[in-house]
Amino acid sequence: MEAEKQPLRLRRIGIDTHQEPVAYLRQDCHVCKSEGFSVHSRIKIATENRSIIATIQFITNQLLTNQEIGLSEAAWQLLKADEGEQVHCSHAKPAESFACVKSKLAGKSFEESSVFEVMHDICLGHYPDIQLATYLAACSGTHLSPPEVLAITKAMVNSGQRIDWNIPQVLDKHCVGGVPGNRTSPLVVAIVAAAGLTMPKTSSRAITSPAGTVDTMEVMTPVNLSLEQIRQVVEQENGCLVWGGSVSLCPADDILLRVQRALNLDSEGQMVASVLAKKIAAGSSHVLIDIPIGPTAKIKNQSAAFRLQRLLVATGEALGIEVTAMTSDGNQPIGFGIGPALEAKDVLAVLRCDPDAPIELAQRALIIAGKLLEIGSKADEGEGYRLAQKILNSGAAEKKFMAICEAQGGFTEPPVANNVYEVTASHNGIITYIDNRFIARLAHFVGAPVVKTAGLEMQVKLGDQVVSGQPLFTLHAEAKGELNYALEFLQQHPDAIRIEETWL
Structure with missing residues (x-):
């Protein structure tokens, strides 16, 4: 009998490998012997209805029998199988698109067709972490040309779902990061939505920072919403603050971000592609990008910021969205709190107009919200800050923020550490x-x-x-x-x- 015809029984063994699918086998398993599997081998695991690619790790104790295969939580969620279900295992075919990545490392440029193949294989799980890291290294620094950035952005958009709001103007904002405590998004969404403009904010979890918008928001309200739930919240409250990964917006980017987080590696072109792809997939028509500048921020000087501004605006224009890029002071942390619950505490202090709230955080949020109010024609040019301040000081922003939280599943005050x-x-x-x-x-x-x-x-x-x-x-x-x-x-x-x- 062929080895791939000999089934193994599935076991969910409860190991968190983050988003990396991992399979666990006994080294004396008959499939390992016949197929010649070794540690870090890439295997295809198939049920009657579904298959995934996973990386092998060996178990040397009695956790598994030699008739079983254990799955990490990430692999279990992807396979969507039942405990004890039978699966067939075989060597995974190597991703042919990886040759394009090696060519890029050798100094050649990505072609648009090759980038689509790379992103397709990444989404299918055909790239192990070491190959994902190789791709990110090939794209690091300023190694991507504007046409390559455009091609990667298109490929990322096509890697997952895309939301259409059926309205002419959908606003969004993003900060390129590097400055702790810069938690303006919840404040900006609350102000802009309170003014009657549409701002569905889908965000990623923290990459290299101690907290992202989603990490902070889930301290106070649910963020893992379905696409239908997101639509309901936005239709009801004009805005939301949710995790984009829960609705498979740009799944290729979510996979790359996991490895990028571990590498602590930034790439100008990959950053532009990541940001704009998610904004386009989320249905945004107008996006404001905040670029903090400082010696220990991601963007170190004005010339680097100017180069990034041009790339963001040009890529957005080529893809049919209006991008406005602004620079800000990145010399020090913005709010008082750094970390999910502490940043949530700052957000609430600003919304509640607490006299001890961090002034710099409030001012930066008002600047961004004011610019968006001008873009959305709610305020004349130069008058947006004043309107944003009025909305905040009147309590309308706090009321809108609480309404958004309730629509997403309820509000909870941030917890405190022991x-x-x-x-x-x-x-x-x-x-x-x-x-x-x-x-x-x-x-x-x-x-x-x-x-x-x-x-x-x-x-x-x-x-x-x-x-x-x-x-x-x-x-x-x-x-x-x-x-x-x-x-x-x-x-x-x-x-x-x-x-x-x-x-x-």
Whole structure:
């Protein structure tokens, strides 16, 4: 009997491999022997109705019998099978499109047809993580030309569903990132939707930051909505704040983002393709892009920002959407909170017009919302900020935000962490430098964004005068071990917040 005709029984063994499909087998399994499978082999697992591609790992204990195959949670969700169901396993055919990726590494340009093949194979799971990483490396830096970026964007849009709102104007915004605590989207959506404009915000989870819009929003309300649920929320409230991955908008991009997060690797062209593909797939007609500039932000200087602006606008124009790109100050964190629950706390403080709310976060949200109100013809040019401020101060934005949360499944106040630790100034002086990347990494070390309550709360800004022993920021953690780990990291980087000495 052929090896692929010999079935194995499925076991759901409850291992979280994030979005990577992994299959677990005994090394003495008859299929492993006959097929010559080894660790990291790529195999096709097929039921009568469905098949997936997964990466093999071997089990050496009695967790599985040699008649069973275990699936990670990601693989189980993809296969949509039942416990104990029989499957057939065989070697997965290598993705022929990977030759295009190797050619790109060798210095050749992507053709539009080859990019479509690459994205198609990525969506089908034909690329293991090492090949996904190779693709991202080939696209890193400024290695993609404008025609290549356009081709990748088109291919990503075609990789999943596309929403049509059947109205002439659908607004959206995006920040290219690199600045912790820049949680403007919930505020902007609330203000713009309260003004009567349509703004369905679909976002990704955090890539390299301690929290994304979705990570913050799911502290307060459900974000995993179906397409029909999203439509109902938007029809009722003019806006939403949901996870785009729940409705398969640009699934190729979701797969790439998982690996990009692990690599902590940015690519100008891939960033443009990722951002615009998701906006187009979400049905946006007008998009405002915020580009923070700073020495420890993603975009380091004005020339890099200008190059990115041109690429964003030109790619959007070629694909039929209007893109407006603006620059902003990326020299320091924006809000006080860094981490999902702490950023949610900041958002609510601004919406509730709390006198202790972070002023910089409120101002940046008002600038972005004001520009969108002008684009949406709700305010004359130069008058958008004033209208946005009026909507916020009147309580209309808070009311709209709560209505959106209720429509998405209900509102919950952000939780708090079990452990906190104040980090204080070692001497008198003026705050002259704050390292955004260090602050973000420190928030990661205490558990953000996976642990929703974890992160840190800034208590100083650039230019502040401090005295020895004054709090600089407070760490929030659920586990003391994570808190101690962060403190060890902090000791190794004493200049992440620079205090120029003065004598007070």
